[in-house]
Amino acid sequence: MSQPFAKLPAWADYGLLPLINLIVAFLVAGLVVLLVGESPIDAAVLMVKGAFGSGDGVGYTLYYATNFIFTGLCVAVAFHCGLFNIGGEGQAYIGGLGVSLVGLWLGNFLPWWLTFPLAILASALVGALWALIPAWLQAKRGSHVVITTIMFNFIAASIMVYLLVGVLKPAGSQAPETRVFAEGGQLPGLGWLLNLVGLSMRSAPLNVSFLLALVAAFLVWVLIWRTKLGYEIRTMGFSPKAARYAGISELRIIIITMMISGALAGMMALNPIMGAQHRMQLDFVAGAGFVGIAVALMGRSHPAGIVLAAILFGMLYQGGAEIAFDMPNISRDMIVIIQGLVILFAGALEHMFRPSLQRIFYRLGRAKNRTAAAAIAGGNQ
Amino acid sequence: MDPFTTVLQLFDSTIRLSAPLLLACLAGLYSERAGIFDIGLEGKMLAGAFAAGAVATWFGSAYLALLAAVLVSVALGLVHGFASITHRGNQIVSGVAINFIAAGTTVILGQAWFSQGGRTPSLPNAARFNPINLPGAEAMRGVPVVGPLYYELISGHSVLVYLAFLLVPFTWWVLYRTRFGLRLRAVGENPAAVDTAGISVPWLRYRAVICCGVLCGIAGAYLATAQGAGFVKDMTAGKGYIALAALIFAKWRPVQAMFACLLFGFLDAVGIRMQGHPVPLIGEVPVQFMQALPYILTVVLLAGFIGKAIPPKAGGVAYVKER
Numbered sequence: 139m140s141q142p143f144a145k146l147p148a149w150a151d152y153g154l155l156p157l158i159n160l161i162v163a164f165l166v167a168g169l170v171v172l173l174v175g176e177s178p179i180d181a182a183v184l185m186v187k188g189a190f191g192s193g194d195g196v197g198y199t200l201y202y203a204t205n206f207i208f209t210g211l212c213v214a215v216a217f218h219c220g221l222f223n224i225g226g227e228g229q230a231y232i233g234g235l236g237v238s239l240v241g242l243w244l245g246n247f248l249p250w251w252l253t254f255p256l257a258i259l260a261s262a263l264v265g266a267l268w269a270l271i272p273a274w275l276q277a278k279r280g281s282h283v284v285i286t287t288i289m290f291n292f293i294a295a296s297i298m299v300y301l302l303v304g305v306l307k308p309a310g311s312q313a314p315e316t317r318v319f320a321e322g323g324q325l326p327g328l329g330w331l332l333n334l335v336g337l338s339m340r341s342a343p344l345n346v347s348f349l350l351a352l353v354a355a356f357l358v359w360v361l362i363w364r365t366k367l368g369y370e371i372r373t374m375g376f377s378p379k380a381a382r383y384a385g386i387s388e389l390r391i392i393i394i395t396m397m398i399s400g401a402l403a404g405m406m407a408l409n410p411i412m413g414a415q416h417r418m419q420l421d422f423v424a425g426a427g428f429v430g431i432a433v434a435l436m437g438r439s440h441p442a443g444i445v446l447a448a449i450l451f452g453m454l455y456q457g458g459a460e461i462a463f464d465m466p467n468i469s470r471d472m473i474v475i476i477q478g479l480v481i482l483f484a485g486a487l488e489h490m491f492r493p494s495l496q497r498i499f500y501r502l503g504r505a506k507n508r509t510a511a512a513a514i515a516g517g518n519q
Numbered sequence: 520m521d522p523f524t525t526v527l528q529l530f531d532s533t534i535r536l537s538a539p540l541l542l543a544c545l546a547g548l549y550s551e552r553a554g555i556f557d558i559g560l561e562g563k564m565l566a567g568a569f570a571a572g573a574v575a576t577w578f579g580s581a582y583l584a585l586l587a588a589v590l591v592s593v594a595l596g597l598v599h600g601f602a603s604i605t606h607r608g609n610q611i612v613s614g615v616a617i618n619f620i621a622a623g624t625t626v627i628l629g630q631a632w633f634s635q636g637g638r639t640p641s642l643p644n645a646a647r648f649n650p651i652n653l654p655g656a657e658a659m660r661g662v663p664v665v666g667p668l669y670y671e672l673i674s675g676h677s678v679l680v681y682l683a684f685l686l687v688p689f690t691w692w693v694l695y696r697t698r699f700g701l702r703l704r705a706v707g708e709n710p711a712a713v714d715t716a717g718i719s720v721p722w723l724r725y726r727a728v729i730c731c732g733v734l735c736g737i738a739g740a741y742l743a744t745a746q747g748a749g750f751v752k753d754m755t756a757g758k759g760y761i762a763l764a765a766l767i768f769a770k771w772r773p774v775q776a777m778f779a780c781l782l783f784g785f786l787d788a789v790g791i792r793m794q795g796h797p798v799p800l801i802g803e804v805p806v807q808f809m810q811a812l813p814y815i816l817t818v819v820l821l822a823g824f825i826g827k828a829i830p831p832k833a834g835g836v837a838y839v840k841e842r
Contacts, residue, residue: 170624170627170628173628173631174627174628174630174631175631222609222611222612224558224611224615271818275818275821275822279821279822279823281818281821281822281823282821282830284558284611285763285764285767285817285821286818286821288558288760288763289760289764289814289815289817289818289821290814290818292757292760292810292811292814293811293814293815293818296807296808296810296811297807297811299807300805300807300808304805428615428619431612431615435612466630467627467630467631468627469626469627469630471622471623471626471627471630471637472623472627473623474619474622474623474626475619475620475623475624475627476623477619477623478615478616478617478618478619478620478621478622478623479616479620481612481615481616481619482598482602482613482616482617482620485608485609485612485613485615485616486602486603486606486608486609486610486612486613486616487601487602487606487608487613488608489606489607489608490606
């Protein structure tokens, strides 16, 4: 794209522009709230109060945020390679298989601090394998990874329904879910962390996988910006031609990136399964894989941005549930709209405000130069 | 029931189930042949279905409902166009956004306006597209073989089903026998060549996106006012993605699109019929397997094991006039 205007300073590019996009998305969402006859301002107040007003509110907000950090990182890693992994939902769903097998089997006789790392490995492995096939198809046979990952979401859902109403369901039970894991398959909560800041958490399911999510975010940062592999991934994303010319194997990078992406999505399953419900339920991912797309776009594919965006979406999820008590017309589906608007304005329309912003900065820059020039001229006299 | 009638009924439901797929698939065909990928078929169909359900409830007219569905779907299509043509945004991201906006808005507005948990009230027959008995269907019913075939299979569908199947030759004609079609295909393969010929690439692509919106709207209206009697939350249930799969399966060609949609509709019909009925030799086939089959088949096709699906060359790439 031609750039006739001044290049934006970094803070405007990474702070101001996303903020403007976000504000526009929320303004449009406010219009929908008006359309159903409620006050957007009251709704916003209720939402923030519900998300941060109590220890449990914060606990739930961070619990949801944990899911979104994993899925956001999953989408972001693929973005850096120029791939769009819509399959986070399916990879997380299938990843639940790994978590459940560890929880159901090893949870019986190992303590949680031994099952936890094993469950991390199992979920990451299963998620990575589920991403491997679309990756291989993209790299080797040229079939678009977007289409194949969408198809794999549906295939994963079918497999999981089949297993949950079949072999994984305990005999005599009607509900499509596994049995509750033994003690060793349950992750400890993080109540003590909230106690440190003077909040008390009673029923919120915030657990140690939140810390794992933060570690994963840090490791992704190290991977993308501090390792040779990360450099190769970014090169592939910027210019596949340049990467090929530099001798980077396209096949290898696409497969490794997609497997890392799938592994991150798979690890998301730890949080609801081992952390909160202590069993695997039907549709436990509940759209978190798709929220990851919005989170990654909003966080500009940077782990720090992703953590912030994930907390924002965690707030929307928790606050949205609270709003529904006072405003029955606004259910959690409101979040789906906001999610869509964020994806639209922060993703597809990200360039809409850029030219006008560049023009403003160009004018500002020129005005500053002129006053500086005038001051120098004045000093010479 | 004799096997002949069973088979006829199976084919009959195949036709009814594949009609919305076919409409959405042809919608995607116009858009993708012009170089605009459209993941948002699902969302446009869903929004169209909701608009149709709401308008049919208020005004009691199926044709007004159809009009509303088309308008809403075209509006969403224009949002997609605005993002991906005018602002050169990522077409897939934009399509995903439209799916979410439609999924959320239909439920929120449906709950606010009708208070029935996100669905619209059940429609009376007067506000729906009802089955049409073709002339002579009753009279011919007694004729062996041909009679039941005509009565069960061809007659007795709603006008939108006939429209869907008539749109197949029409689309073929538009695509391969008109100037517009030639340019549409060209802009999906090589927009620079179209631009050099003095034809506006954005305007051409906008027209393709509008065609796509119209057809998705009809598909949505079919779901809410012909197949069903009112809008139900998430009533498209992945049909938009199956249509996308069918489009790839058909390698972006209209007649093949019809066969792909009939195949996927047939799988659906068989899956519904086989529930609880074991198949000889194989035993009971899980419903989930039948549901996943269209997706599995598409992946296998994409892998290049059944021919090769090559998308329009300029698909997914925004056109930049000059650098």
